[in-house]
Amino acid sequence: MKRIFPHPMLSAALFLAWLLLAGGVALNSLLMAAILATLIPLATQAYWPGRPQIRHPLRLVSYVALVLWDVIIANIQVARIILFMPADRIQSAWITVPVDLPCPEAIALLAGTITLTPGTLTAEFSADNKALLIHALHAPDPDATRDEIKSRYEARLQRIFR
Amino acid sequence: MSLGVEILISALLVIGGCFGLIGSFGLLKLRGAMQRLHAPTKATTVGVGASLIAAALATYMATGVANWQGVLVAAFLFLTAPLSGLMLAKAHRHLDRPTVPPTGTGAPWAGERPVKP
Numbered sequence: 001m002k003r004i005f006p007h008p009m010l011s012a013a014l015f016l017a018w019l020l021l022a023g024g025v026a027l028n029s030l031l032m033a034a035i036l037a038t039l040i041p042l043a044t045q046a047y048w049p050g051r052p053q054i055r056h057p058l059r060l061v062s063y064v065a066l067v068l069w070d071v072i073i074a075n076i077q078v079a080r081i082i083l084f085m086p087a088d089r090i091q092s093a094w095i096t097v098p099v100d101l102p103c104p105e106a107i108a109l110l111a112g113t114i115t116l117t118p119g120t121l122t123a124e125f126s127a128d129n130k131a132l133l134i135h136a137l138h139a140p141d142p143d144a145t146r147d148e149i150k151s152r153y154e155a156r157l158q159r160i161f162r
Numbered sequence: 163m164s165l166g167v168e169i170l171i172s173a174l175l176v177i178g179g180c181f182g183l184i185g186s187f188g189l190l191k192l193r194g195a196m197q198r199l200h201a202p203t204k205a206t207t208v209g210v211g212a213s214l215i216a217a218a219l220a221t222y223m224a225t226g227v228a229n230w231q232g233v234l235v236a237a238f239l240f241l242t243a244p245l246s247g248l249m250l251a252k253a254h255r256h257l258d259r260p261t262v263p264p265t266g267t268g269a270p271w272a273g274e275r276p277v278k279p
Contacts, residue, residue: 123251
């Protein structure tokens with residue numbers, strides 16, 4: 001089983017994605033989805049040796065909901081900065097965020113979250129995967145931005161992946 | 163299609179359009195490559211998201227069939243937007259060499275030469 005499906009979650013996601021693309025559960029799309037869900041993880045497993053340990057799938061769902069909500073709120077905040085704040089009063093800052101997450105998948109998820117919530121953007125990783133370099137559009141207090149990312153997103157990801 | 167649903171769909175389209183416009187305006191107004199990189203993130207998240215919900219709703223009301231492909235569009239956008247942002251930021255860092263804070267872990271930022279002790 002493990003040799004045929006090295007990444008069961010990836011296989012499931014591919015299967016679902018193909019059915020959504022095909023727009024139905026006809027026999028031929030089911031067959032094609034099964035073929036793709038088997039072949040693609042096999043072909044790419046050399047580049048992806050580890051397997052993320054998701055302890056709490058339900059918490060992952062609530063994490064996605066939280067991020068979606070934050071995306072909407074942060075969008076409105078950034079729109080206000082763009083529209084109403086004079087350009088010379090916008091205080092941009094580079095911020096180093098130390099990360100303590102067990103696997104690359106979790107770090108990628110955190111980095112993606114930071115970029116998707118507008119106002120912050122992941123720009124670089126440290127060579128040892130223990131820090132992220134982020135750029136904040138308007139951060140009068142860079143330490144507060146860093147602490148919010150750590151307490152709001154990283155702490156939740158730690159509980160999901162450990 | 164009832165009037166209420168039509169108003170809802172129209173509102174979503176207007177909201178999506180507004181955020182796209184604000185994102186483009188941000189490109190004009192903000193200064194420097196990194197600040198400008200922030201502006202288009204709005205167009206891809208709330209702007210496209212609102213348009214997709216409107217499209218799915220309109221299709222469902224018109225044909226009675228749920229349109230799940232919009233979910234895929236949103237998923238692919240959310241997966242690829244951070245990657246393109248990361249690549250643009252990396253290119254900026256290597257070309258323009260802005261001063262950035264240290265990693266604080268002893269290792270350099272990825273793609274940089276290790277600091278000699």
